[in-house]
Amino acid sequence: MTATVRIPTILRPAVGGDAEVEAAGSTVGEALRAVGDAHPPFASLVFERDGSLKRYLAVFVDGRDARHLRGLDTPVGPGAEILVLPAASGGAG
Amino acid sequence: MSGYDYDDLVRAARAQITEIGVPDLAARLDAPPLLVDVREPHEMATGVLPGAALVPRGALEKGIDHVAPDRDAEVVLYCTVGNRSALATLVLEQMGYTSVSSLAGGIAEWRASGLPVEMPLPGDDTARYARHLVLDEIGPEGQERLGGASVLVVGAGGLGSPAALYLAAAGVGTLTIADPDVVDVSNLQRQILHATSGIGTHKTDSAAAALARLNPGVVVRTRTVRLDASNAEEIAAGHDVVVDGTDSFPARYLLNDTALRLRIPLVHGSVLRFEGQVTVIDPYAGPCYRCVFPEPPPPGVSPSCAEAGVLGAVAGVVGSLQAVEAVKLILGAGEPLAGRLAVYDGLAGDLRVFTTARDPACPACGDPSAPPPLVDYDETCRPVRP
Structure with a gap:
């Protein structure tokens, strides 16, 4: 199964600058690990050493917060869209 | 013919x-x-x-x-x-x-x-608010409600500028503007409350003057201080809505906790480069900021606007969305962005809304009977030890 992982601009350097990356996997974790395997800097931004999701990130699967579904075990269907989103601090102050 | x-x-x-x-x-x-x-x-x-x-x-x-x-x-x-x-x-x-x-x-x-x-x-103010008065969601009653409302705008910068201007234009009766800084020439690319003639003056004074020019019927109060654990509750108390236009994670988490303690709805907005986020924190009814982002990014991952830049008009979009949400909260109109996070990507020309959820184990809002203590955080949002 292939999902589309959308990458916000500040994380794009970790995946070679792409706004979207196609990733194979049947769960959120598998898809994100597939991106991390292809782009190791991405893996270190997204995963803790124990393989859990970093707590500064929100991950949305087809518009819903995966942390409150089944986390990295949340299943992804074909054509699913995953957004990895860090909190942003800028208030343009 | x-x-x-x-x-x-x-x-x-x-x-x-x-x-x-x-x-x-x-x-x-x-x-x-x-x-x-x-x-x-x-x-x-x-x-x-x-x-x-x-x-x-x-x-x-x-x-x-x-x-x-x-x-x-x-x-x-x-x-x-x-x-x-x-x-x-x-x-x-x-x-x-x-x-x-x-x-x-x-x-x-x-x-x-x-x-x-x-x-x-x-x-x-019939003529001034004519375009509001014909809206079913506002009308004379709603306009009166706006006139009786008070909103705290924290930060008179890129987000606070459009938010405060639209709230004043809308006839929100009392606006409190909190900001410790003075106007710098580098602010003017996006902070449309301030003008070249205001460089070097307190942002609160510059903001108060601009808002009075726009709508003299609005009472503008100013607090020329930085929000911290010792003053946040006192500054926010008594307002109907708080608009977060701050520019750092410590301030954002502090405001989140303050809104929970006072049970005042908080309209969060943030921007970077061409992207922005907006959500409404409805204390104990919807997810708080920590439910969505339990921790701030490690240093270096999420740069500030000073480091990474921001398109002024993107701050305009996000600050305006915050004003829309504040007005909706005051009126009780429509569906507030509580439990939802709007993500705007200006370069892609894309606005998406994601569903968020309360975390039953959230350290801030998980237990309504134990509101979070207010503490000052360092840039990594660890409590500052005295």
């Missing part, structure tokens, strides 16, 4: 409707019918007939119900010379008004006859 031009339409309308002459209306000034001025607000500003209701032609069909709910009431419409009011009279007849007429010669002839006009009262 066939069809009708303006003169044809006015002539046809005047042939069908009832007109009232200036002397006839003047004779009834002691007990006048309902007078409705259908001109544009800038025309009304030079004077109106005594006691007239102000409903610009463009807002007539929606607005007339507010001033003339009874369709059998006697209504006299007027404009400058009686043409627009003739066309408007036809419309009201179509809407079922049974006793509507147009003032022949309009206010021009009224004035030429030496009859009295009055200035719209400074406190009469």
